[in-house]
Amino acid sequence: MALLLGRCSLRLVSRGYQRGNGFRQAVFIPAALRRYQSTSPPPPGPNSAAGVQLRRYQEECITSILEHLKKGNKRLGVSLATGSGKTVIFTQLIGRIPPRNSTADQTMIIVHRKELVEQAAYHCRLAYPNKTVEIEMGNNKASGAADITIASIRSLLSKDRIKKFDPSRFKLVLVDEAHHIVSPSYRETMAYFGLDTPSKDSPALVGVSATFFRLDGLRLGAAIDHIVYHKDYVDMIEERWLSDAVFTTVKSHANLDKVRKDRYGDFALGQLSKAVNTPTSNNITVRAWLANASDRKSTLVFCVDTAHVRSLTETFRQHGIDARYITASTPAQVRNEQLQAFKNREYPVLLNCGLFTEGTDIPNIDCVVLARPTRSKSLLIQMIGRGLRLYPGKKDCHIIDMVATLRTGVISTPTLFGLDPDEALTKARVKDLEARRDNPPPTAPDSSSDALAAAGEDSISLTFTKYDSIFDLLMDSRSDQHIRSISRYAWVRVDDHRYVLAGKAGWITIERDATEQLFIVRSVQTIEEQDGDRSFRTRPRVIARAPDLEHAVRAADTFASRHFGERAVGLWQAWRRAPATPAQLQLLNKRKLRPQEIKPGELTRGQANDIITKLRFGTKRRFENEHKRLRREAMEREKFEELRTREDVKVGPLNASAAQS
Template sequence: MPPNSRGWHALFRKWKLASSIVLPRRYATTSTALPGLIDPSAPPLKIRLRQYQEECIQAVLSHLEKGDKRLGISLATGSGKTTLEVIFTQLIDRVKPHAKGAEQTLILAHRQELVEQAARHCTNAYPTKSVEIEMSSMHASGSADITVASIQSLTSGDRISKFDPSRFKLVLVDEAHHIVAPGYMRTLKHFGLSEAQPSSPALVGVSATLSRFDGLKLGAAIDQIVYHKDYIDMIGEKWLSDVIFTTVQTKADVSKVKKGANGDFKAGELSEVVNTDEINKVTVRSWLAKTEGRKSTLAFCVDLAHVEGLTNAFREHGIDARFITGDTPKPERSSRLDAFKRGDFPVLVNCGVFTEGTDIPNIDCVLLARPTKSRNLLVQMIGRGMRLHPGKKDCHIIDMVASLATGVISTPTLFGLDPSELVEDATVDDMKAIQDRKEIAKRKEAEEARDENATEVSAKKQSGPITNILTFTDYDSVFDLIEDTTEERHIRSMSPHAWVCIAQDRWILTNSNGSYVKLERNFKEEAGDDQFIVTEIAALSPAISKVPFSKPRKIAKALTFDDAIHAADTYAAKKYPFQFISRNQRWRNKPATEGQLLFLNKLRQKDDQLSPEGLTKGRAGDMITKLKHGARGRFASLEVARRRQGKARLKVEQEQALRAREKVSVGPLVD
């Protein structure tokens, strides 16, 4: 029996197969796949593009003219499916065929609702074009002008074989941070996009989080990110709702929670830590204290047990909280979601359901009840509350952060701030102002360090002729310096690798053969130019070179610390053994080796020797790295700075004494 009739314009045309003995059949077009939702006779949609949408499209077209093929677009979470659909449909019309006969377009998505949304929009935008769906029991013909496909269905069996790559000019991918998954990679291979080739169609992937949590693989599918519009820019330009941030430290100890295959916490273990009566009560009380006037809160939990625990905690406090999970039946889910959109109840609790492609614009509070190590997940959760909505002034993000020493990503890290920075009712402008102050302070600190030939020195304004007080971290010995791990806390909260801080704003990641990647803030270039530089210094064999290391080779440059870390991690992950550079390897927690102890104890007093019981391999390796990269010289500089600080403090005290003598007041005179 022929498959079910499917065809967006099946009422007006029939597809006939080559064989005369096979009955004519119709394919999955939108008029049959989405009955009642499409009007094939409707005129084309006339859309007035927003400025950033046109900028995005022009960026894609410009790179295609240069010969680039595999392109990425990064648009803020919360910009909405409308923006994505507008850009996709505009590209369909404006991307030129790279070869004669290459006129078709393929749109890929990984969820049913995304496929249906894209198909619906394409049909409305192009009523004269044939649009078909390849998903589940719906089969496309392979020859439609536009095919919208579920990646799972497309790669099932031999369904992809009917699509002739030479007839396609454009492949569009929604939620493109999934693009390196096996199904997508098989599809790209079929269309000749495993590598960019003149004969292959153009590939354009769009995502709000165009990066992988592992930081390694996106380059296998996308060569260029040609446009980026983050949520801070879109909030400033009023395309997204304003946001207010509050962080609440719960003291939940996640230090023993293991990491899962995706790089984030294992859900079951994390749930056991955060899903307690005490922490759930703290979460609800924090929400009560901060959400006066808020109508619609979306809460994110770890798993089903956490959903149940937090929902019950809300109800115990008299709050009508309801939940939706992946197990919620579809009719009940739709009914409950519609009620939430109407404002029938104030709190909707979920786990993993509303992180991608969810359009609930009335959300005016997002409660992050689950810690995460994934910046992407954090951005996706926050983005649920950024849609504009009538009567909505802003969205309050309440981040229930846990222990910060284990790589937890919190909202301050999105602004380049230390994860331990706790904020209360801070707007985006407030967060940016904090970031600016921190950056200015760091620059002044580094400049002072260079001027004084010392590190970890900062300048603070004082009244009177003596204006500088030098402050720094005190180390009684070089051993205290190399044992201090506070400088690694920030970078290791953002990276899975064993970075070591060897100086102010300078970090290295070493390879087993002695080579290393260096990340440092760059102060030599003009203001506004690159702020961070990533280089590699390769170890050279004595057999071929008289010098131990090669000259530094520049790997990447970036405007932000986050982007620099991502670039450095991506490079290191490809070049260096994962078992050596990962800070979560088991060997790092084993006792230090005899060789490590011998190296370190040579520099210590006989009555202060290190032992394997008190030192791990990982810590010993980090200490040796610091010693090999200038810790002794750095300690000498700190000693110089210490003496200078003493002199400066004495001068300040003398100046203050003179001013006190000048002050006239009732009472005893100052001696």
């Protein structure tokens, strides 16, 4: 059921009496949903409110939440893919949680967008026809006494509107798109309801999101203690709760080298637009769509900003394609009309910027074009998720990713499957990508040193056979390129899945834990004694655990900026470009890294510093062990080849040695 969730007008619909105070209460219903109001809900089933039949995983999710609440865990997170019915789950959850202290039975649902408020109100009304539902948003002001209140976070904190709600009367606070929950506005709201720290005397908190991670490094653990259920979009596709997807990557030729990062770690939109919104890139994007998806009926294109939307729309039209666009500045009536026409498949391509990444239900989308590069895994998943909802007659959704290059730190669709960000995909299905990740093609042992093989989303593996010396290996900075595209600091990779950032104040390591499938961030600090003559090092201590390299780097960089100083570890520091010091050259030449000495002027201070760090943390030992392994494999291959060639049958005379045997 496709619901129009644009800037809908709201209608006031009278509802039943609220228990205990005898006045008629109202619920606001989006105008676009009025046609569903006359539908009488079926009788309640045994495991659902208002007879809604839950999917198996939805029931599993609710059961897991209830079990954790019984154990006394109060701040819970639920991770579910876009299109999984998160709104249905948390509205159904409301009736399954008993009153707190026998009397507190109110529920607060907090969201951050108008469309999400309207969607939640609609589902709550269907699920609980006998409960009062109010909205706190803009000009709509709740009484504070309703059974269920849906509030926009902005309105809730405006002019002390939150103070009408008595925290002692609430049993449950639900947060939609809960990856926002550690932002200042949400933290202030959580503190008001007594949820800023774990407490027995507080409502339950349940946060629901498709992307429980943040690019800016803020720790969700500051607001949520337990993720109690997880089902990502790959699981949902395999179990056929979501549409299948095929992925194609296309080189956009956009030069992002000079695009700076914003305060959240993603690309700054102004500079990104200038880099991406060029005639060349726009023409490549349209030609990629024509070549791969011109038969698709409903394509949603994600752009950088309004200027990019307009230019790319015009490029589509120049190629004879009926393409239209919607932005935040589009008048509400025009926006709703264009969106409804797109849902009716009256035209094939809809372009937007920043509107449809969260809380939008357009299930007929069968192609998504990612014309907006991003460093945010969360944003990438949100954009892809727009096309994964089921729809009658829809076989799959084609994701066309206009990718840049590895060195810019772009998160692309291959990285979601643990593949090299630059790996080319052509109509690859999910199961194919998983197979490619789990069984990468073998790399020939005698291949050149610049052969790169995917080693998971966190790193790049290099073969070593063509390095003439340890010095050549240490000088090769390509293995550091990926992590330096994520960080502004001078990280070096010293082993597979192991990285080091070193300075005078100590060092930080990031290392993958194979048993926990996490990246562990540890620090060792150098402490100077008061007289300044002696120093000592602290024991290694864990400062963060993260699900992938990107988030581990965010946590490590935050620690480094506070304790190491920008001058010591910043990649951009001028001292790194100065010639290597005599002390550095003397130290390196003592290690006999190559037959001839390293001469002044051959290295910069930064290069020498990186080599010394790699030597301190085991790269030389790794190099030597790798060569031993390769020599053993070479001997085994020679024996095998000798045996194999003996069995070859060739037309012509036998050689002399064979004739004598």
